[in-house]
Amino acid sequence: MKYYILFGPPGAGKGTQATAMVEKYNLHHISTGALLRKEIAAGTELGIQAKTLIENGCLVPDEIVEGMIENEFKNVTDVDGFLLDGFPRTLAQAEALDAILANENDTVTATVSIMIPDEMIMQRIKGRALKEGRADDAKEDVINNRIVTYHNQTEPLIGYYSTAGKYHEIDGTGSIEEVRKLIFEVMDRF
Ligand code: AMP
Numbered sequence: 001m002k003y004y005i006l007f008g009p010p011g012a013g014k015g016t017q018a019t020a021m022v023e024k025y026n027l028h029h030i031s032t033g034a035l036l037r038k039e040i041a042a043g044t045e046l047g048i049q050a051k052t053l054i055e056n057g058c059l060v061p062d063e064i065v066e067g068m069i070e071n072e073f074k075n076v077t078d079v080d081g082f083l084l085d086g087f088p089r090t091l092a093q094a095e096a097l098d099a100i101l102a103n104e105n106d107t108v109t110a111t112v113s114i115m116i117p118d119e120m121i122m123q124r125i126k127g128r129a130l131k132e133g134r135a136d137d138a139k140e141d142v143i144n145n146r147i148v149t150y151h152n153q154t155e156p157l158i159g160y161y162s163t164a165g166k167y168h169e170i171d172g173t174g175s176i177e178e179v180r181k182l183i184f185e186v187m188d189r190f
Contacts, residue, residue: 057149091156
């Protein structure tokens with residue numbers, strides 16, 4: 001099994017690129033954000049717990065998303081690997097992922113990071129808000145909080161995966177096709 005992490009700030013285009021990645025490499029796409037939005041729409045207890053946090057641009061507790069990831073790993077087997085989109089987002093989650101995979105004698109294959117500058121994050125998310133109607137895309141202060149959360153809690157993962165020799169950053173400022181080509185160039189090496 002291959003385990004790819006799709007990394008990058010909010011609005012970098014992870015969801016957009018994920019579709020082509022899973023198709024080309026026969027992967028199962030796991031977006032913790034999408035799974036959480038599904039729980040909210042279904043009105044589950046987990047969804048109720050996550051809703052306020054998400055709508056304020058904060059992260060949900062590590063244990064919740066770690067449980068979701070483990071479930072998906074268990075339930076999906078007819079693929080060549082997994083594409084983790086929006087997970088891990090904290091060092092604790094990265095360590096939990098390593099432990100889950102070590103249990104199966106496996107390990108993270110590569111982290112593909114789509115990088116865009118902060119100024120572009122706001123612009124991209126505002127564009128997406130018009131199309132997708134996500135509650136956490138609607139307010140500028142919530143978007144700003146997500147950017148701060150990314151820098152404080154998620155960015156340290158760059159060092160974590162660089163040290164492990166598993167961090168591959170590409171320029172996410174180009175067109176969807178240009179970025180896709182750069183991603184495939186990285187993934188073709190594994
Ligand atoms: P996303 O769709 O990846 O932008 O995620 C939307 C929101 O869901 C985030 O702003 C967080 O509130 C929550 N979320 C998604 N993935 C995680 C995660 N791995 N850890 C904690 N919270 C998450």
